[in-house]
Amino acid sequence: AQKVTQAQTEISVVEKEDVTLDCVYETRDTTYYLFWYKQPPSGELVFLIRRNSFDEQNEISGRYSWNFQKSTSSFNFTITASQVVDSAVYFCALSQAQNTGNQFYFGTGTSLTVIP
Amino acid sequence: EPEVTQTPSHQVTQMGQEVILRCVPISNHLYFYWYRQILGQKVEFLVSFYNNEISEKSEIFDDQFSVERPDGSNFTLKIRSTKLEDSAMYFCASRIGGGAFFGQGTRLTVV
Numbered sequence: 232a233q234k235v236t237q238a239q240t241e242i243s244v245v246e247k248e249d250v251t252l253d254c255v256y257e258t259r260d261t262t263y264y265l266f267w268y269k270q271p272p273s274g275e276l277v278f279l280i281r282r283n284s285f286d287e288q289n290e291i292s293g294r295y296s297w298n299f300q301k302s303t304s305s306f307n308f309t310i311t312a313s314q315v316v317d318s319a320v321y322f323c324a325l326s327q328a329q330n331t332g333n334q335f336y337f338g339t340g341t342s343l344t345v346i347p
Numbered sequence: 348e349p350e351v352t353q354t355p356s357h358q359v360t361q362m363g364q365e366v367i368l369r370c371v372p373i374s375n376h377l378y379f380y381w382y383r384q385i386l387g388q389k390v391e392f393l394v395s396f397y398n399n400e401i402s403e404k405s406e407i408f409d410d411q412f413s414v415e416r417p418d419g420s421n422f423t424l425k426i427r428s429t430k431l432e433d434s435a436m437y438f439c440a441s442r443i444g445g446g447a448f449f450g451q452g453t454r455l456t457v458v
Binding site for chain 2: 266268273274275276277278322324326334335336337338339340
């Protein structure tokens with residue numbers, strides 16, 4: 232069975248602090264994809280990153296960085312020097328790697344509030 | 348930048364009425380999805396669509412729901428007889444590989 236756990240329901244940080252959002256997943260597949268999406272207050276889902284299960288290299292994009300560790304089945308997301316605009320709900324998701332219409336398994340989301 | 352477009356952005360309907368939620372996926376994408384998110388809850392999978400047919404569906408996607416790609420560009424979700432518990436944000440998504448791109452969502456309110 233596929234499952235994504237985001238244990239942190241809500242996090243509040245003061246602007247310019249770093250914050251890490253945790254994501255732990257379960258899957259029996261050897262090939263899969265992991266994702267992070269941002270949902271701002273306006274409600275849309277914004278794609279942030281995809282990671283293939285064979286690629287454990289960490290990634291940095293501006294103030295965002297992701298730490299993928301297969302050994303612990305984790306795919307954590309860090310925002311450096313947080314800003315008020317980072318306030319949103321962040322979802323981690325898992326997708327199977329078959330080629331026919333894969334579904335995404337979403338975590339329950341972490342609501343991040345950045346206080347000015 | 349190409350995007351997935353959903354209409355309407357907000358729909359209010361009476362219980363028992365039929366609704367059709369519309370989506371225009373990104374043009375060269377091959378896989379299409381509908382998800383829903385009840386307020387404050389997680390995003391739940393409804394159905395995936397590939398090669399003009401449903402490839403997977405969840406338990407939520409019962410006989411009240413149907414999907415169609417009527418003209419090769421639009422992708423619709425129909426709810427035949429809406430219930431109060433169908434009130435949610437409905438997201439359409441498409442992908443060709445890599446990350447799925449989600450539309451901005453349609454907020455469905457059943458009264």
